[in-house]
Amino acid sequence: TxxxxxxxxxxxxxxxxNLTVYCNSSSVFSSLQWYRQExxxxxxxxxxxxxxxxxxxxxxxxxxxxxxxxxxxxHITAAQPGDTGLYLxxxxxTNAGKSTFGDGxxxxxxx
Amino acid sequence: NAGxxxxxxxxxxxxxxxxxxxxxxxxxxxxxxxxxxxPGMGLRLIHYSVGEGTTAKGEVPDGYxxxxxxxxxxxxxxxxxxxxxxxxxxxxSSYGPGTSTDTQYFGPGTRLTVL
Numbered sequence: 001t002x003x004x005x006x007x008x009x010x011x012x013x014x015x016x017x018n019l020t021v022y023c024n025s026s027s028v029f030s031s032l033q034w035y036r037q038e039x040x041x042x043x044x045x046x047x048x049x050x051x052x053x054x055x056x057x058x059x060x061x062x063x064x065x066x067x068x069x070x071x072x073x074x075h076i077t078a079a080q081p082g083d084t085g086l087y088l089x090x091x092x093x094t095n096a097g098k099s100t101f102g103d104g105x106x107x108x109x110x111x
Numbered sequence: 112n113a114g115x116x117x118x119x120x121x122x123x124x125x126x127x128x129x130x131x132x133x134x135x136x137x138x139x140x141x142x143x144x145x146x147x148x149x150p151g152m153g154l155r156l157i158h159y160s161v162g163e164g165t166t167a168k169g170e171v172p173d174g175y176x177x178x179x180x181x182x183x184x185x186x187x188x189x190x191x192x193x194x195x196x197x198x199x200x201x202x203x204s205s206y207g208p209g210t211s212t213d214t215q216y217f218g219p220g221t222r223l224t225v226l
Contacts, residue, residue, distance in 0.1 A: 009151065031212040042115070042201050042217030043154075050212060088153060092213045097161075099213050101146075103153035 003027070004091050004102035012108040016078050021105045023089035024071045030094040032065055032072045037086040037104075079109045113137055117202050117218035124192045124225045132187040132221050134202030141207040143185035144169075144215065145177060147198040154201065160185055161207065192225045199223070 004025045013019055023032065031050045035043035047056050049065035049072060056063045060083075062075040076083055086106050090099045115136045124130055134143065141162050146154040146169075156169030160179040174196060176188045185204075189196060199222050203215040 006153075033212070033214065040220070042203070042219055043215075044217070045214055048212050048214065090215075098156070098159070099215065101154040103151065 004089055004100055006087075006089060006102035006105050008105060009103065010106050010108075012110065013079055015080055015109055015111050017109075019076050019079055019107070021074045021076075021087055021107070022071070023073070023091075023102050025091060026070065027091070027093070028069050029091035030069075031092045032069070033090045033092065033099070034063055034072070034074055035088045035090065037088060039085075043086075043088055076107075079107075081109045081111050083107060084109050115202055115204055115216050115218035117200075117221050119221060120219065121222050122224070124189075124223065126193060126225060128192050129188070129190050130192065130223075131189075132200055132202075132223075134185045134187070134204075134218060135183055136185075136202075136204040136216070137183060138204060138216065139182070140204035140216070141182075142205045142213075143179065144203040144205075145175070145185065145187045146201045146203065147171065147196075148201060148220075149198050157187065157200075192223075194225045197223060197225045 033048045034046045037043040047063045052067045052069045054065045060077045086104045088104045089102045092099045118133045144159040145157040158177040160166045163182040178186045202218040205215045
């Protein structure tokens, strides 16, 4: 079973601060995805990273896939209350044909 | 397009009762999934289907059954509900991992309480 560990589990910060969330595994993934889930709703895809070392930017969010394709990070610059939510990473392995989800990081951004 | 829809949105059951959760998708996706989400435990895969008429077990299949009689529908059944099955249930669908990625589209969830 491939495991994905996310850290921190909970994060509470003030508006305007920067933060980084990590997603780590001992397994290699074909791709890794980040989802955001708001209370009472299902997860929604933010980004997919495929190539080792790849960096993708989505406005104030920067996603990086580790060189060995075992880990990833999500960095948010100048966080806003609208960024509040549960952030989930999911690693996909082509051989297994399935995605594995991490336990998530719950982010609270206080105004 | 409605995307992925789930019914019902909320349900309260007594221990031993049965129920069926319905998931429907209008994106012509091959793959469909049922997850449960509990506090601090992320998403755990219950069962999944790689196409009409096929189903497979996920990480936590005990106490649940599924059926995929039509491509657009995926049903999750609880034959004899237990308090441990109190959770939020999410359905998801995807085109299927034909390449190196697998984007899943999620429904809004069903909040189930078993007393």
